Amino acid sequence: MKKISRVRWLLPAALMAQPAFHAAYATQYMSLAEAQKAAFADAGEFRALPPLDAAVANELGAPGWSPQMFEARTVDQRLGWVIVDRVIGKAELITYALALDANGAVKSLEILEYRETHGGEVRLPAWRKQFVGKTAQEPVRLDSDIKNISGATLSSRHITEGVHRLLQLHQRVLRAAG
């Protein structure tokens, strides 16, 4: 069975960092469980939420849009949410996980699967860190409060739009839900 562990080396002086992955596919950067744990180390449970109402999905995104939503909970408290969504990069889908804290502000943005080499710069931690703290009230827009990545325009735009959409989703649906 798969060993769920990963050793990541950061060698500031070296030109290459060599993460060693044991993923089933080379395009899987991080598993969902890893992303959930990384965002909410204290959570005992990640409760799957019901799929979106079709009308809401259609209005916020597109017909058939159905992001996977999980509530991060301890025994008596909701810590936040982890939402898994997919957008298109240049030609292939990008699967990412957005972690929101209890107030609906972004805790982290992780790329779970990136299936092409074009535009992979969106995986850079420095770029993703820009989203931390964003709420639905903020523009979350490329070239506005989110800086572009030269050479990854398509993927950075689509991910930014995706995060914006998920923040609206939280505002509309998740905040109210029990």
Next chain:
Amino acid sequence: MLRTSIPLAALTVGLLAAMPARADEDTLRKELDALRAEVGALKAEVNQLRATSQAAAPVATTSATTSSSGAAPATAAAPALADRTVASTPPVPAASSGIVAGDGTRLWGYGELNYNHPSGRGADAQADVRRAVIGFSHAFNEDTHVYGELEWEHAVVSADDAGESEVEQLYVEHQLNPAIAVRAGLTLIPFGFLNERHEPTNYYGVERNFVETAIIPSTWREGGVSVLGTTDFGLSWNVGVTTSQDLGKWDPTDPETRASPLGAIHQELQQAKAHDPAVYAAGNWQGVPGLTLGGGVFTSKVGQGQKDFLANGARLTLGEVHARWEPGPFDFSALYSRGEISDTEALNLSFIGNPYPVPKSFWGGYVQAAWHAWSQGDSSLAPFARFEEFNTAASFAAVPLGLGVPPAETQKVWTVGVNYYLTPEVVFKVDYQHFDFTDLVLGYGNRFDLGVGYQF
């Protein structure tokens, strides 16, 4: 199953226990809501489990066969199921990004149509389908793709027409791990800003800038093998071994060689002479969002070992550095590139008297500033200005008896204009270019241009 059955049981018991007691309407309602939510959650879980159980079988099997030592087979099933992201929900179709042509196959494309009007020379005004490109990719599995781009220039291709149709890229790519991929085939050399990302929505101005066409011969592609990757601290790197140019194609009577030295001797993997391999290395650092610093070096012998050729020892080395900074709505960039060709003395001796011998060095650089001044919805407007300087024959190797030609004059171009993005993938452009020279190939300087471009 255990996880969900306990709360369900508890709820049922609780409800049953609570039933005989006097139930306030409010309490009842609250409890009904809670029930509804729980049932909904249960439904979702069941759906998920049903879907993943279909995917779980192959996943579990592969996990079993690829397990590393120390893994506990018993507990693997549950985490595996939870780990797998369900591939059943479609993504939001973002603003038209590619066409799904079949399972794993995608189509994309871009094109530009340009109009040039030289100042004061209306008879030379020209409108042209500069290029129409269709790109495709197919995923053989999650880690292995083929990419291709096919291009048509100048609208009509035939023996009597000016158009060209070409295979611009064609390569197989395999992801070794999330950080490193390998490519084999006809790929773009990762130099500068334009060569890899030359879609009309990706640059300012109607025409591509001179430095990245005359010095770095965009769209520059070679055949070979390359390895590329990214690091977490922001470096993307790309190294490769490829084919190179053919100096035997140099025609000292052809002004094209003065307009773009490397463009005149490129092979484009068209029955390319492949005696001399090139090596290149390029990188981009984007550790700070909004900032890009990068560069690259390409070197190769370019005589291609031909019988009796007088420059089999000639070596081309081309280097470039570039920087881009995008604070807020601004977009500043700068690039410098320089090329040198060694061992041209004997070949140029056989070209004596002809106007365009092989240069020893050529260089170019530009600075550019753009401002995303206005946006509304999907539309935005970006005025820009660019200053370029370049010299395609900055020096020559020495020729006896003073029979050589003098170095070319450094040429300067100013471009000012506006890119109007109707959507981020449809752009209308207008600009004015001021030349301080008469372009050899164009035959004129100073022109007003309009352009339409798209990308999907």
Next chain:
Amino acid sequence: MLTQSVLLLGDNMPSRIFRALVWGWLASAAFAAAADEAAQPPTPASLGRAIFFDATLSASGQMSCATCHDPAHAHAQSNALAVQSGGPNLDVPGFRSVPSLRYMTADKFFFDSEGTPTAGFNRDGRASSLLEQAERPFLAAHEMANGDAASVTAKLAAAAYSDDFRTVFGSDAFDDPDGAFLRARFAVEAYEKAASELHPFDSKYDYFLSGKVMLAPAELRGFALFNRPDKGNCAGCHPSMRGADGAPPLFTDYTYDNLGVPRNVEIAANADPAYFDLGLCGPERVDLAEHTDLCGAFKVPTLRNVATRQVFFHNGTFKTLRDAIHFYVRRDTDPDEFYPTGANGVVQKFDDLPLEFHRNVNTEEVPYDRHPGQAPRLDDGEIDDLIAFINTLTDGYDLATDTADPARNVPSSH
């Protein structure tokens, strides 16, 4: 030594047997050697060579191809006559000067995509191949004057190599006169294509292009003038660079040009003032008669070995290379140096063309783009340098002595 030792052997039986064996071995070796030389089977090319040098194939019995195309003179004429005379008594004058047969490669004549006349054999390109070209000299009244194919075939059948002819083409090769004549020309073509002495590429310039020798300063300066589009611009029609495939240059682009060279009164036909040799549009070539814009244009020949020539241009009007270059450079600045002046004192420029075709003459390409009063594109010193360079195009270059002789690489026995 072997024979001595054999002779010294005694007279007993073993010695006799041994002696017989040795003699036998020597004799068979000698036979084998003799047979080797005669054993090379004849090929079309070897037949073609024999035909090329066979003077019995002419009405006079004294003219072969080699008579006018002398191998020792770069396969061109060995005298300074404007045209040669043929016929049964070698007294019928010709119409055009003899071109060198070296480096004769081309295609069938055609108009290229821009309408430029290109390729073909003969000075007006009317023969589509060497096979077709070989026909006229055998039959023409002013050349070998055989009159018809039957006459040629009869002479072939009586030639020393007639057995070889039958070996190559079949025992009935002479039964059909037209067929035999065709095969003879086929053999000549095979020889012309295969003979290395017709394409030696061993001039000083070839050595220079391979990096084996450096040109002398005057030659280098002349080379620069040859190539410069604003000076000699010779490379405009006589390209000096290797082909895209690395093939050495032939110094012709296979097109045609009208230079308006002066009329040559040495040519007997020119005694008739109504006679004009108009090249592409006639009188020898007939299929382009309506293309009046082509009247007066003749094929651009190779410049290899041109320095060995004794007459220049299609009508042999100039006798030295220097005179020819002077004409290029000063035709329009000093026309009185080349054309006769009429009774009214006006220079009769382009006197070898009817008046209506004067406009066909090339007056736009360097170096003959000048107007009276302008300086010629080349001065005398530059012409000296240019001549020095053109001399490097002569075959048979010898590195040790820095001399060239087109006879050097011609095989002695034919």
